[in-house]
Every structure is written in structure tokens, then in C-alpha cells.
Amino acid sequence: MSGWRSLSVGVVGGGIGGMSVAIALRRAGHEVTIYERSDFAGEVGASVSCAANGTRWLHEWGVDVAKGDPVVLKKLINRDWKTGEPVSVYDLDDYEERWGYVYNMFHRQYMHAMLKESALGEVGEGSPAVLKVNHKCKDIDLQTTTITFENGTSAKHDFIIGADGIGSAVRRIIGVHPAKRPADSSCLHCNVMTEDAVKAGLVDYSQDAALEYWGGQEGKWDKIVLSPCNGGKLLSYYCFFPRDQGDYTTQAWGAEDRPVEELLKPYPNLDSQVLKHLAIGKEIQPWRLWVHDPYPYIHKENVCLLGDAGHPMMPHQSQGACMAIEDAAALGIIFNTNYFDGNIKDALALYEEIRLPRATRVQAAAAKAAYNINERIGFSHNKNIATYKVEDSKKVLTIEEMNAYDMYKDIEEKLAAKRGQQYLDSFVGGLPVGLELPSGPVIKAAA
Numbered sequence: 001m002s003g004w005r006s007l008s009v010g011v012v013g014g015g016i017g018g019m020s021v022a023i024a025l026r027r028a029g030h031e032v033t034i035y036e037r038s039d040f041a042g043e044v045g046a047s048v049s050c051a052a053n054g055t056r057w058l059h060e061w062g063v064d065v066a067k068g069d070p071v072v073l074k075k076l077i078n079r080d081w082k083t084g085e086p087v088s089v090y091d092l093d094d095y096e097e098r099w100g101y102v103y104n105m106f107h108r109q110y111m112h113a114m115l116k117e118s119a120l121g122e123v124g125e126g127s128p129a130v131l132k133v134n135h136k137c138k139d140i141d142l143q144t145t146t147i148t149f150e151n152g153t154s155a156k157h158d159f160i161i162g163a164d165g166i167g168s169a170v171r172r173i174i175g176v177h178p179a180k181r182p183a184d185s186s187c188l189h190c191n192v193m194t195e196d197a198v199k200a201g202l203v204d205y206s207q208d209a210a211l212e213y214w215g216g217q218e219g220k221w222d223k224i225v226l227s228p229c230n231g232g233k234l235l236s237y238y239c240f241f242p243r244d245q246g247d248y249t250t251q252a253w254g255a256e257d258r259p260v261e262e263l264l265k266p267y268p269n270l271d272s273q274v275l276k277h278l279a280i281g282k283e284i285q286p287w288r289l290w291v292h293d294p295y296p297y298i299h300k301e302n303v304c305l306l307g308d309a310g311h312p313m314m315p316h317q318s319q320g321a322c323m324a325i326e327d328a329a330a331l332g333i334i335f336n337t338n339y340f341d342g343n344i345k346d347a348l349a350l351y352e353e354i355r356l357p358r359a360t361r362v363q364a365a366a367a368k369a370a371y372n373i374n375e376r377i378g379f380s381h382n383k384n385i386a387t388y389k390v391e392d393s394k395k396v397l398t399i400e401e402m403n404a405y406d407m408y409k410d411i412e413e414k415l416a417a418k419r420g421q422q423y424l425d426s427f428v429g430g431l432p433v434g435l436e437l438p439s440g441p442v443i444k445a446a447a
């Protein structure tokens with residue numbers, strides 16, 4: 001594309017999204033500097049889902065996925081709260097065949113290290129990104145695109161990406177003030193070593209290679225989510241309960257571990273097998289949950305938001321990391337030699353147009369799945385179970401929408417509209433014309 005030039009890009013925040021966008025933009029020919037407030041010593045020890053819509057970008061970017069030591073998921077299993085019997089099972093046996101990529105379950109620290117190596121390493125396309133730790137963003141001058149840091153230094157770039165997580169400073173600086181409220185549920189996370197569970201004579205859930213859920217059919221906040229990671233050596237448990245039974249909304253991750261009694265207290269009637277796992281749980285940490293309404297915009301001047309900074313979501317669709325990776329992919333495409341014509345503001349406007357509707361749809365669906373597991377991608381297919389009930393069957397989020405989406409096509413369609421060109425491919429909003437969504441609608445050609 002004529003007008004393309006290599007840019008100097010500042011990324012505020014070196015988490016999952018910050019590292020991902022550094023990979024995508026270095027590959028697109030840009031010079032990236034990442035500014036991280038911490039030195040990563042407190043990275044979270046928990047699992048992170050990376051479904052096919054996230055995994056596909058890791059492969060496209062040449063990330064060495066094996067370094068993340070993932071568990072490749074084979075099933076989603078919803079179990080009865082009291083008996084542990086399966087209520088709804090979504091089989092992922094043909095998942096890779098259908099969608100081209102597997103559903104990986106990573107450990108956050110391994111995933112982060114894997115991405116960091118691709119972002120900063122000598123190997124790979126483009127110039128390695130530069131990481132500056134202990135650089136907490138204080139302010140940004142939107143006119144000069146200059147970041148000032150709490151350590152007294154400053155840096156000027158062609159454009160800046162706020163990948164600084166749910167409590168984003170960049171978001172405040174560009175004038176987005178979230179309408180937010182504490183979630184009705186609380187969450188405690190704990191880790192169980194598979195080896196410890198087996199030694200204690202308990203069920204070896206790692207054998208299922210599944211995301212497993214207890215509860216969720218009853219319209220209650222109580223729910224246990226188990227995901228194996230680290231090649232099955234670690235079982236990561238997310239334990240949800242009503243907030244009035246324990247309020248952790250103001251507690252940061254990384255504070256002192258909570259006592260195991262606190263973890264077990266809300267669950268007198270829980271399946272005894274899983275309860276015994278929780279009883280040997282370690283590193284019990286609250287995960288504070290806030291519900292954010294969608295933001296009106298995610299870019300201003302030469303600054304944009306990415307990941308949780310732009311669309312924090314409840315964890316119940318397991319798509320937070322995937323949405324950050326998709327944001328990164330969008331910027332990598334929009335700023336590559338085929339599409340970027342040198343106008344940064346136009347490019348960021350296109351980024352917002354591509355990302356905000358899709359991410360906010362997942363955000364809304366995640367809030368619904370908090371109390372009704374039938375709204376979760378995958379389980380939303382299993383209509384033939386006695387307790388299946390959703391708010392609006394035509395609006396449920398389905399695996400087709402997530403995985404059949406072609407971001408290149410979406411970008412080309414929107415770019416053609418902006419440039420007054422005709423768009424001839426048989427895709428609408430990145431989905432192929434004729435695709436029948438299990439929720440009912442068929443993707444129709446644009447009028």
C-alpha cells in the first residue's frame with residue numbers, strides 16, 4: 001500500500017495483550033517498545049483458556065505454542081452440583097478438524113513467557129520489541145503522543161496502545177469513564193497439584209482433558225470451574241459463590257493467601273469428590289469481579305485501548321485472553337504493508353470499528369453465562385437437555401460465530417466501504433454468506 005511507513009509504537013502494559021500486540025506489530029514492520037509497571041514477579045498462577053480463535057493467531061505469528069505447556073482440551077463437561085454426574089457435555093473431538101486449530105489451556109505464567117519470547121526474541125519477523133519494566137504510565141499528552149511515567153521519564157511515539165488491563169490508566173486519559181459495578185458473585189481461585197490429588201486417592205480429573213463445571217443450571221451464582229494446565233500437572237479451580245457470602249471486590253490478586261476453610265464454607269452440598277480436591281487446594285486467591293458496561297469508544301487521537309483495558313469481561317466465556325489476542329491481530333493486519341496507507345487516525349478508527357462490536361458481544365454474553373451455563377459457547381449448542389433455557393435463543397453466542405470469523409475479510413469489507421470501493425467477497429462482517437448459526441440466523445449477502 002503506498003504511504004506505508006514503519007512506525008514507532010509505545011505499548012503501555014506488558015501482559016497477555018501487550019506481548020501479543022508487540023508480536024503482531026513487529027511482524028508488520030514496526031518498532032515496538034513495551035512499558036510495564038511491574039517486573040512480572042507477581043504473575044498470576046492460574047489457567048488461561050485459548051480457544052481456536054486465539055490459537056490461530058499464535059500459529060500465524062510463529063509462536064512456539066509447546067513452550068506454553070498447554071493441555072489440549074477434548075471436552076466441556078457440566079456436572080450436577082451434588083452428584084457430580086455429567087449434565088451437559090460438549091465434545092471437542094472434531095474441534096481441530098472443524099476449526100483448524102485446537103483449544104489450548106495454558107498456565108498464565110507459561111503463556112506469558114511464551115509470548116514474551118516471541119515479542120522480544122531475535123528469532124521471528126521484524127525487529128524485536130524492547131521491554132522497559134518499572135515504567136508505570138502516569139499521563140499521556142494526546143497532542144504530542146508522549147507518555148510520562150511515574151519514574152520521571154517520558155517517551156514519544158507515533159501511536160500508543162493502552163494494554164494496561166482492567167484498571168487502565170490509558171482509558172482514563174482518553175476520557176472513557178466506565179459504568180461499573182461489583183458482580184453479584186465472588187470468586188476464589190486455588191491450585192491443586194494432580195500428583196497430590198492422586199496420592200490422596202482422589203479422582204484424577206486431569207485424565208478428562210476437559211474444562212469441567214459444577215453447577216450453572218440452577219440460575220445460581222454457585223459454580224466451580226476446573227481447568228487442567230501445565231500438561232495436566234496442575235488443576236486450576238475457579239470457585240464462584242454469591243457475593244453476600246464473601247466480598248473480595250477491593251482485594252488485589254497477589255495479597256496473602258486465604259485460608260482453605262474460607263474456600264470450602266460456601267459449599268456444604270457440593271459433590272464430595274471435587275470438595276475433597278478443594279480441601280487440598282493451595283494459593284487460594286480472590287479474583288475480584290467487576291461488571292463493566294461496554295465503552296463508547298476505544299481510541300482517541302493516536303491512542304487506542306486493547307484487551308481488558310478496552311473491554312473487560314466476566315470470565316464465564318473464557319474469552320478474555322482470546323479477545324486481547326484478536327485485538328492484537330487486528331492491529332497487526334491494519335498496520336501491515338497491504339492495508340496501512342500512512343494515516344494513523346484512520347487506521348485506529350478502523351480498529352475500533354472491527355473490534356468494539358465483536359468484543360462487546362462476547363462481554364455481554366459472558367455476563368449472562370455467569371448464572372446460566374447454557375449461555376456459554378459450546379453448551380449453547382446442547383439444547384436437548386431438560387434444564388436448557390436461555391434468555392433469547394436467537395441471540396446466544398455460538399462456536400460458529402467465534403471460530404468461523406475471518407478477520408481479514410472483515411477488515412477488507414470495512415476498508416472497502418471507507419475507501420468507496422466495491423467489496424465482492426461472499427462475507428459479511430467476517431462471516432461467510434450462507435453460514436447457518438445454530439441460534440437460527442443465516443448470514444445473508446449485504447443488500
Ligand SMILES: Cc1cc2nc3c(=O)[nH]c(=O)nc-3n(C[C@H](O)[C@H](O)[C@H](O)COP(=O)(O)OP(=O)(O)OC[C@H]3O[C@@H](n4cnc5c(N)ncnc54)[C@H](O)[C@@H]3O)c2cc1C
Nearest residue numbers: 013015016017037048049137164165307308318319320321
Ligand atoms: C486469575 C485470572 C484468571 C484468568 N483466567 C482466564 C481464562 O481462563 N481465560 C481467559 O480468556 N481469560 C482469563 N483471565 C483474563 C485474562 O487474563 C485477561 O483477559 C487477559 O490477560 C487480558 O490481557 P490484558 O493484556 O488486557 O491484561 P493483563 O494481562 O492483565 O495485562 C495488563 C498489564 O498492564 C500492566 N499495567 C497496568 N497498569 C499499568 C500502567 N499504568 N503502566 C504500565 N503498565 C501497567 C499490568 O501490570 C499488566 O502486566 C484471567 C485473569 C485472571 C486475573
